[in-house]
Amino acid sequence: MANSASGESVISRVVRLVGAFDDSHRTMNVAMLARRSGLPVTTTYRLVDEMLAEGLLEREANAEVRVGIRLWELVSRSSRMVGLREAALPFMEDVQSVVQHSTTLGILDSDEVLYIERIGSRDSMVDITKVAGRLPVHGTSSGLVLLAYSPAAYQDIFLSRTLEKFTDATLTNPADLRRHLAAIRQRGFASMPGIIVPESSGIAVPVFGRTNTVVAALSVVVPRNEENAAVRVPVLMTAARGISRALGWRGELKGALRQSNGNI
Amino acid sequence: MANSASGESVISRVVRLVGAFDDSHRTMNVAMLARRSGLPVTTTYRLVDEMLAEGLLEREANAEVRVGIRLWELVSRSSRMVGLREAALPFMEDVQSVVQHSTTLGILDSDEVLYIERIGSRDSMVDITKVAGRLPVHGTSSGLVLLAYSPAAYQDIFLSRTLEKFTDATLTNPADLRRHLAAIRQRGFASMPGIIVPESSGIAVPVFGRTNTVVAALSVVVPRNEENAAVRVPVLMTAARGISRALGWRGELKGALRQSNGNI
């Protein structure tokens, strides 16, 4: 846009700027922000000033900037996840109080699992999930559940790719995966030990939306040795049904359920 | 900015657009979006296209647009509230399971209480708090707690304004308010029955941050008739101390504590 040598729009620059913040860089000075976002220094200063004026960024006491409350507020009032999160949280608490490990809620977004909520285990064990964090579909139980209930066309595309092997247990062969996806659909849950890190194991079940499609996966992460998954599945399933019902799900009307497209 | 008759920057337009969404308008068609945001139709279409490309907005099946996951993700990875929310949630659950009414966490932002988390009571009673919702400072227990521990200079400015009287119980007189604020500081909690709606009563306590300043208020909302506040205060206080400690609070080093400025 206007005279940008790079030919980028203001909007994409703003995204670049906000995206330059992450978990280990929650505040920065403007110069650092310019470096991390790859924008010209002068441009960064100008944009930052504007964003400060709009409340999208905030200035700290030490003159560094951080993502502003206003932005959080705008998003939290209307984003797609709000409804899902609100519906899920109480049930996730129930699960968490019974199963003593961390409980997560994930959705499928651009070929990855995006975790939109996670509670439990303050002093969490081996658990790499984070709120707003992403993990590969074929490396998580949640991902496999979401994939299992995805449209066949999407599965085909996904399985045609070369998949990274994270541990010995990671499934990367399309045929193997298809067999597992079928098993997941049949049993109604996924339990994949050590497919992304050897020490931990995840159990995941689907959450249904109003249109009887899968909109999310509810999951618990447990240490690899405690393999009494069977005990936990019913807990997860009841919770998932509770969430589904809160989302307007009217019970399984038809037999097989395949999501049309990540929407609620 | 570039040739805008209105003289607004692209950034402010984007904020206007996102701000046009709210709880009861989570999806819209573009024309409606143009109307609600007050932008020219053509301009709206162009900006929406760009925002779709960046993932800030998403297109629904019915061709309407909604706030995108990408935006939520960007914000949730780095916003100021993330740490606070994470630290507070487990303790809020504890409170919620003991006290049977909804528990909220609020901060002070631009002269209002902004609720950043709220859990409990699925079929909630009279409770107007919402996540990402705002309420007036002098109309909530949380607000009065936050004000009580604010810098004196800020209190002076705040109290010099004309305050709206919501119910008979609402305090609007500066002198009365000052007396109450002192009492709150002395007792360590606020309990204000029916100051914004007659039927409900809130109890709030301060949450401290690393620098020993008040960063948030933890609160429960109970029906007006159940006035056994005394029973609940200790529960809230222990939870608040737990949250404070999780935030890096090292116990009350000095005596009086006044926040420097809403930051953690």
Place this chain on the structure above:
DNA sequence: CATCTGATTCCCGTTCATCGGTAACGCTGT
């Protein structure tokens, strides 16, 4: 105290993305 490094602010000429009107297109309901 002088020097260096890095962040920040100020200045300013160039230019192209932005702006928003108009008009055509497509759908739905009457």
Place this chain on the structure above:
DNA sequence: ACAGCGTTACCGATGAACGGGAATCAGATG
């Protein structure tokens, strides 16, 4: 057929955005 509304497409004018360069400021270093 027509009317109403949402959406897409086109296009000329213009001034906001751009970003290099230099000056200023704050801290650290020798």
